[in-house]
Amino acid sequence: MRAGISLGSNLGDRHSMLEIALKNLRMIHEQGDFLVSQTLETEPVDCPPGSPLFLNAVAELGTFLDPLKLLTRLQTLEIELGRPLNHGCHEPRCLDLDILYCDDLQLNHPLLQVPHPRITERYFVLKPLSEIRPHMKLPGWSLNCMEYLSIISNKDSYHINY
Secondary structure, three states: OEEEEEEEEOOOOHHHHHHHHHHHHHHHOOOOOOEEOOOEEEOOOOOOOOOOOEEEEEEEEEOOOOHHHHHHHHHHHHHHOOOOOOOOOOOOOOOEEEEEEEOOOOEEEOOEEEOOOOHHHOHHHHHHHHHHOOOOOOOOOOOOHHHHHHHHHOOOOOEEEO
């Protein structure tokens, strides 16, 4: 299964957090190419006022893990790298890993929704995803990544290629 993972960090040594996360994702990777976007620095979205800037990236890996087992591995990694168990929604975080997609699977589970429901609304996800999979069209989408990126790029989005 090909799985897209978004990576974000806005606390501590953000570069190191993403590097460690990518190293661990490579250990989960089992088949095909391991794809990684460039890192992007963005304003926090829906976070408390004064939250630090995020570093964001997207990786795609091949794995034999099912989506819920992959989710468990990602959550374990977040905790091992310092994310509190009881973190609030949209709070600043040292590491945030989200499953964006798993092949053409559509999943609506209490713990995981695939494709991620807000990909097409989030510049900080679409920009790096479009870099590695510009023409990808996920289930339920009418457009591809680049087309969605073009739509939301016309809105005010603060972004810096890092």
